[in-house]
Amino acid sequence: MREQVRTVGLWLMTGLRAAPFHSTALVVMLCLQAAIAPVRTYGVKLIVDGVGGAGEGPIRLGVVVILATFAVAFAGTSVDGYLESAGADRVERWVLSDILRITTHIPGIEQHERPDVADRLSQLRDSARELGWFALVLFQLISTGVTIVLVVAMLSGVHPIFAVLLVLAFGQVWAASLDSKWMQDTMERMQPYGRLVRSLSELAREPRAATELRVFGLGPTLLSRIRSLSGTMYAGERRAMVRGLAVVTLAKTIFRLAYLGAVVYLIVLAGRGSASPGDLALVVLLAPQVDGAASEAGDGVSRVGVALRSFGRYRWLRDYASSHSWKGGATPAPDRVGRVGSASDRLGGATPAPERVVGVGAAPVRLVSGIELRDLSFAYPGTDVAVLDSVSLVIPAGTSVALVGENGAGKSTLVKLLSRMYDPTSGSILVDGVPLSTIDPVAWRERLSAGYQDFVKYEFSARLVVGVGDLARLDDEEALKAALVRGEALELVEELPRGLETQLGTRFSESSELSGGQWQRLALARAFLRDRPLVLLLDEPTAALDPEAEHALYERFAEASRVAAAETGGITVLVSHRFSTVRMADLIVVMDQGRVVEVGSHQALVGARGRYAELFEVQARAYR
Known part of the structure; x- marks a missing residue:
């Protein structure tokens, strides 16, 4: 219940924050518009009673009431459309901007690599544009409530039996909410299928995939897979739709039959003189309004269910970002160093500087002792498989280190931990004796530079x-x-x-x-x-280059490393499968199944005739 209250609060505040004037004006206009039909009907009742012998007073009052409703309706149609459209547009832009702000300010990258989190983010992105209109649904429900209150008050004034119709009217609301729940549950179950369909569709449109798709004749297979997944999605949604339609139709039928019976009963009362002609006119004219208000309430509740789920995902993202902000630590970080003003505008708009993580330490400006991995283990969130297992390693300041090993050994994962995309599951990374987990990730990454294969x-x-x-x-x-x-x-x-x-x-x-x-x-x-980084991370950065170009580039990397080492104690971390490049490093770390199995220089490791020597000989043999 508490979470639902928080979601409703976020829902309400989103509209008020994004478009305060439009939201407030829209509530007022919608409530006035909602009162028009019932009040106008009451004016008709007054005129009918006046014509039936009640005198000229009711006739005059009825005419005034009807003219007033026409005036309000004319004024409303001139502005409410604008208020809805402009308000929804402002809310949509505000929400999209906030989602982008939240996701880009999460320090780690877990949300990009966990399928369960990716599914929820995909759902949120899919509904992001709808949130702009959903923010206004709450205001529309308020206006529907005004209509219902006025109609019930008028009907109850005619005869108490009409109050029972209110209960049956809310049966339609219950049916609509059940229909919405079934559909939303189905859509959430189908979300993984939808994400895969979009991924395959994007692959079919991707220019770089076009050649391979045609060479291997994958077009028909791709289309067949998309059709199969789409068929599964639509079959599930169709079943939920049929169930919902049956329940809603039953609820509407029961209500309309009951209302018809009440009208017949009132006709009998009018024939006996127990009800006035105006009462009969009022009840007959209110019939479509009662039905319409009940249907609107049902549709509104249905939209509320969708909106609550969408804003629930929005709230979940805000909570997720807060819980993954890596807050905590001892000392506050200093202001951002030497960042841009106008340059960032060229990316397509003013880009706000990344938020600091409150309560964490500043990054060093130079390395003195270096980086130490102390009994470090890591498993990706959502899994129990250790990718790194009890890794201990000292990388002295001013050195270049190469990570080698077969695919899946944990090299790229270690690079992610060094750039603090994740924190270790256990153990620690120490930078000049200070735990990396206590250093502001934004400040730390300002001291890094990187080149990647991907x-x-x-x-x-x-x-x-x-x-x-x-x-x-x-x-x-x-x-x-x-x-x-x-x-x-x-x-x-x-x-x-x-x-x-x-x-x-x-x-x-x-x-x-x-x-x-x-x-x-x-x-x-x-x-x-980036000049003089403390850590230069190179994860297979030359995979698309020929060996000669790669060698020339690594000569430049080596020179840059020497300069960085002399000026800042900078460290270069290289991941490569080419041993002609690896041998240039001061320190070579051999990894196997998430563990460090050998450490040393090229000459020392070749002489040791261990795992490194074996891998080196296999590759060298291919060039003989």
């Missing part, structure tokens, strides 16, 4: 594609040029039609598409743009 193809200008590596240096031509040189991408940019200002990608007219290797060179330049 780099992002930002469809921005070439300047921005590189510049997002350090937005504060976006307009620093010398820094950009130096990063391009180190990433072996300067010649590539010089050959683009408009140089750094060339729009890249395939989604825009007059844009330039690049090959996989060219995109990777820009990604590497991006990693080089």
